[in-house]
Amino acid sequence: MELTVNEKRLLAVLGEHGSTEASILADELSTDAAAVVQWAHLAAGRGLVQVNREVLEEYQLTEEGESYARDGLPERQVVESIDGEIPMGELSRHPLAKVAIGWMRKNNWITIDRGIAKKAEATPESPEELALRKIAAGGADPGDCGELKSRGLVTVHEEVRWIIEITPEGKKLLEAGIDLRPAVGTLSREQILSGSWRDEALRRYSLATPPRRIYPGKPHPYRQILDEVRNLLLEMGFSEFSGNIVQSVFWNFDALFQPQDHPAREMQDTFYLDLTSPLPDGWEKIRDMHEHGGGTSSTGWGGAWDKTKAEGSVLRTHSTALSIQYLAAHPEPPVKAFSLSRVYRRESIDPTHLAEFEQLEGIVMDEGVTFSHLLGFLKEFYHRMGFSDVRFRPAYFPYTEPSVEPEVWVDGLGWVELGGAGIFREEVTAPFGISYPVLAWGLGISRVAMLRLGLKDLRQLYKSDIDWIRNTPSYRRI
C-alpha cells in the first residue's frame, strides 16, 4: 500500500485523537479542512479511516429579529397595549397592527366580534416567542422556528462537519510506523548531483493511471508508402525524375502514338487548358509516324495529323508524358529511371475515383533488354512491395507492344490487377532516335495505399482526418 505523504501526516495526527473534526486536524496540519477531507477520503479508500459527515443547523437573528427579541414580537407589543375591548378602527391605528392582528388571532389572544376586538383573559407565550427567546439566548435546537424564518426574523445556516475516525487497520499501520518525509516527484538538479535523492522518499507512480496522450509530428501514412516505393526503386538502381503538371497534348498523347481521335483525349476525360504549347524540334517525325509509320514496319494510323491539336495543353493524364521526355533527353543506353508524380483525370469524385492521384512509372532502356526482363523487373518490384505471388496476363495499352497486366495475390481479395506494363512501341521510340527497347511499367500508388491502409474512401488520403493520421502507426513490418 503506497500512501501519499499527506495521508501519512493525517494518520499521524489522527492517531492522537482517535476521532475528531476535520477543522481541528486542519489546524494541526496547517492546511484547510477541505484538504483534510480529501486526504481522509483517500485513506478511507484504503480502509484506514472512516469519514462521517454531520450537518448542523445554526440560527441567526436578523436585525428585525434582534429588535423583537428585545421589545417583543409585534403581536405581543400590540396585545399588551389593549385593555379589555377596542374597536377595530382604533386598533388598526397601532403602528404594528398590520402584522400583529393575524398573529394575535392565531394565538387566540383576541377575538373579533362585529368590529370589536376583545382581549383574551390570558395571553400565554406563543411558539414563536419561545423559539425567539431560545435563539436570542444562544440555545440550540429552537424547535419550530419555521414561522420565524418565513417572517424574515431568522436565517438558517447549514454547517457541515466532517468527523474523521481512525480504524483498527489505521491504528495498526500507525503502530507499525510510517515515513513522514515528503514524497519527491521531479528530481532536482541539486538532488541528483548531491546524492540527496537517496534520503528522499521518491514518489512511486501508479501504472494504473493511463498516461496523457501526446501526438508526435509525423509523415502522412500515404507519404510513408510513397517513400517506401521511392527507396526500393533507388535500391534497384533507378534514377528519379519529375516534370511539369501542365503538358502539351503533343507530349501527353501524340508522342505516345495515341491516335488523334482516341476517346481518352476527349474533354470528358482530360482537363484541357487555354494555353498553346510550342512543339519541340523534330515534331514532323511524329506526324509522319501517325500518318504512315515513318519508315518503320508500321502502317501508322492513316489520315492527316493535325498540328494544332498537338499544340493544345492539358494537365498530364499519366506519368508516361514525363517518361518519353526523359527518354528524348537521354537517348543513349542504359537508362533506368522512374517518376512518382500526380496525374489528372477528368473524373467525378467519389470514394473510388479521384480527379488526381499519384502514379509511379519505371522505365528501362538498354541494349538487349526483352519482354522477359520486363517480367523480371515487375516480379522483383512487386516482391519488394510485399506481394509474394505475382502473375502476368496479356493486356492492351496504346503505346506498348507487347503489353502486360501484372496481378498480385492479396489475402481476402484474390488476384488483384495492379498497374500495367509493356515495351514502348517502335512508333513511340523511333522518332526520338531511341534504338533499343524501352521497358515501362506504371502503377496507381493510391490503389496500393488503399490496400495497405485498409481505406474504403480514396479521398481520405488527400482530405485527411487528423485523428486518422495520429492513430495510424508509422511502422509496419514488411
Added chain:
Amino acid sequence: MAIITLNYEYLERLTRTDKDTIIKALPMIGSDIERLEEDHADVEFFPDRTDLYSVEGVARAMRGFLGIETGLPEYPVHESDVSFSVDPGLAGIRPVLGSAVIRNLRFDDASIESVMALQEALHWAIGRGRSKVAIGVHDLSTVTPPFRYIASPRDRQFVPLDYTESMTMDQILAEHPKGKAYAGIVEHFDRFPLIIDANDQVLSFPPIINGELTRVTSATTDILLDVTGTDERAVQNTVAIICSAFAEAGGTIESVTIDGQKTPSLEPVERIIDCNECAELIGVPVTPESIVPLLEKMRFGAEPLEGSKVLVFVPCYRADIMHDWDIFEDVAIAYGFDRFPATLPPTFTIGTEDPASRLARVVSGIAIGLGYTEVMPFTLTNERVSYDQMQRPGSDAALTVLHPISIENTMVRTDLLPMLLEILQLNKHRELPQRIFTVGDVNERALTYQKVAGAAIHPAADFSEIYATVDALLRELGADTLTIAASDDPAFLAGRQGAIMNGSEKIGCFGELHPDVIVGFDLEHPVIGFEIDLRSFL
C-alpha cells in the same frame, strides 16, 4: 472497354468444346471476365481486339488457342449482281461506303443478339460514337438493287425503325430517340446521307437510323450490309469484322459493286517478319519452325521463308496488326505469359534521387521535428479558397481548366496555405493543438515548382511561435543569406507578419492569420502559418 455477352450454348456450339475450358483460357488471350451467370458470361475485351466483340469472333480465336482449329480462316467472297452508287455530293458529309451481301443465314435469338451487340461495340470502339463509322444491317428480300447512297434534302420522309408513321429526316433528329442521340454528327449539313433502293424506298439514314422496312427478323436469311463513314480504313476494317463474323455464323459472303469497284476484300494482309527480331523483343528463342505453330494458334497463316524470315498472312479482321511487333506480341501470348522466364538484365546502374525530392524529404524532416504533422492536400482547387477566403487578390499565374468537373476544382493551386486551412476546417472538432504542414507542387502558368507551408491552431498560437518556427526551419535549411522584412499580406494581421526575402525577391510569408480569414474558414481559435517557395534552395 467493351463488355461482350457470351451465350454459353452458342459459344460451345461454335467453339466445339465445353464452356469451362473456354472460360479458363479466355484471360490468357487478353480479357477480363466480369461476371459468370447461369447461361452466359460477360467478358471485357481490349479496344484493339475489335474482332473479339462477337461470340463468333471469340469462338474463332478460342478454337485456335485451344488447338481445335488453327491457321488462317478463309472467307471466300462470291460474286453477286448487287451494286451501289455513291453521290459525289456526300464529299465533306460522309463520303465513305462499304458494303456486302450475306446469304443463307439462319438466325436464332443467340446469333441475332450477338450481331446486334457487335454492331453496338464497333460503333463505340471504331466508330467513335458513329461519327467515324456507322453500320446498317438490312433484310435484303424487302428491297430491290441497285442501291444508291445519296445526299438527300432534309425534308425527305420515311418510316424509321420502331415507328409506324412516316417522318421527315429533320423530324427524326428532333423526335426519334436515336435521332436526338446522334443529331450532332449531321445536323450542321444542308443535306443528309440516305440509302435508297431502285424503287426509291429508304433503307437507312446513316449514321442515325434504319428504315422500318428492312428490319431484320428471325425469318431473315439474306442481308445487305452498309457501313458508312469518314475514314476509308476504319470503314473497311468494320466491313471485314462484320462479314467474317457472319461467315462464322454460317453465312455466305457475296460481293457488292460500288461505283464499279467490287467489294469487300476479305483477303489476308501479308507481312514478312524476322524470327530473330521477335526473339530479341520477347526474350525467348524463336525459330521459323517454332514460330509457325504459335502463329497458327493465333489464327495467322504462316510460311517459313529463307533464313530467319517468315511470311505471315494476317486475317482481314485483325485491324490491330499495324507493326511487326503486334505479331510478336501474339507470338508471346501463344507461347504463354506464364511460361516466360522472369529475369533481370546484367547491366549495372546507380540510382539517384531527384534533387527536388531530396529537398522535400529534408524539409519534411525538419517540419516533423518541429512538431508538425504532414498532410497531402489536393492540387486542384478554386479561386474562392485560394484568394477570396485569404482576402488576397487573384493571381495572373493561376491556370484554370477549361471544363471543370465542379466549382470546387477549377484551377491548379498556386499556394499551399489555403489548402492547409481547409484541412484545419475539416478537423475543427479534433483535439488541439493541431500543427500541420505539406511540401508539394504548385503551378504558375505552365511551370510547376515546390513550396512548403505549415499552419497551427490552438488557443495560445501567436506571432512569436510562428516566427520561432520559421526561424528554426530556415536555420536548418542553412539559409543564411535570406532576410526577414516587413510585410502587408492581407491574409495576416498587420504588425504580426513577416516576409522572407531572397535579396529583393519575396519567397515566403508567415504570421498570424487575420481573424476574418480564420472565421471565413469556420475556425474559432488563433491560427498561425507560413509558406515558402523552395526553388532558391535547389
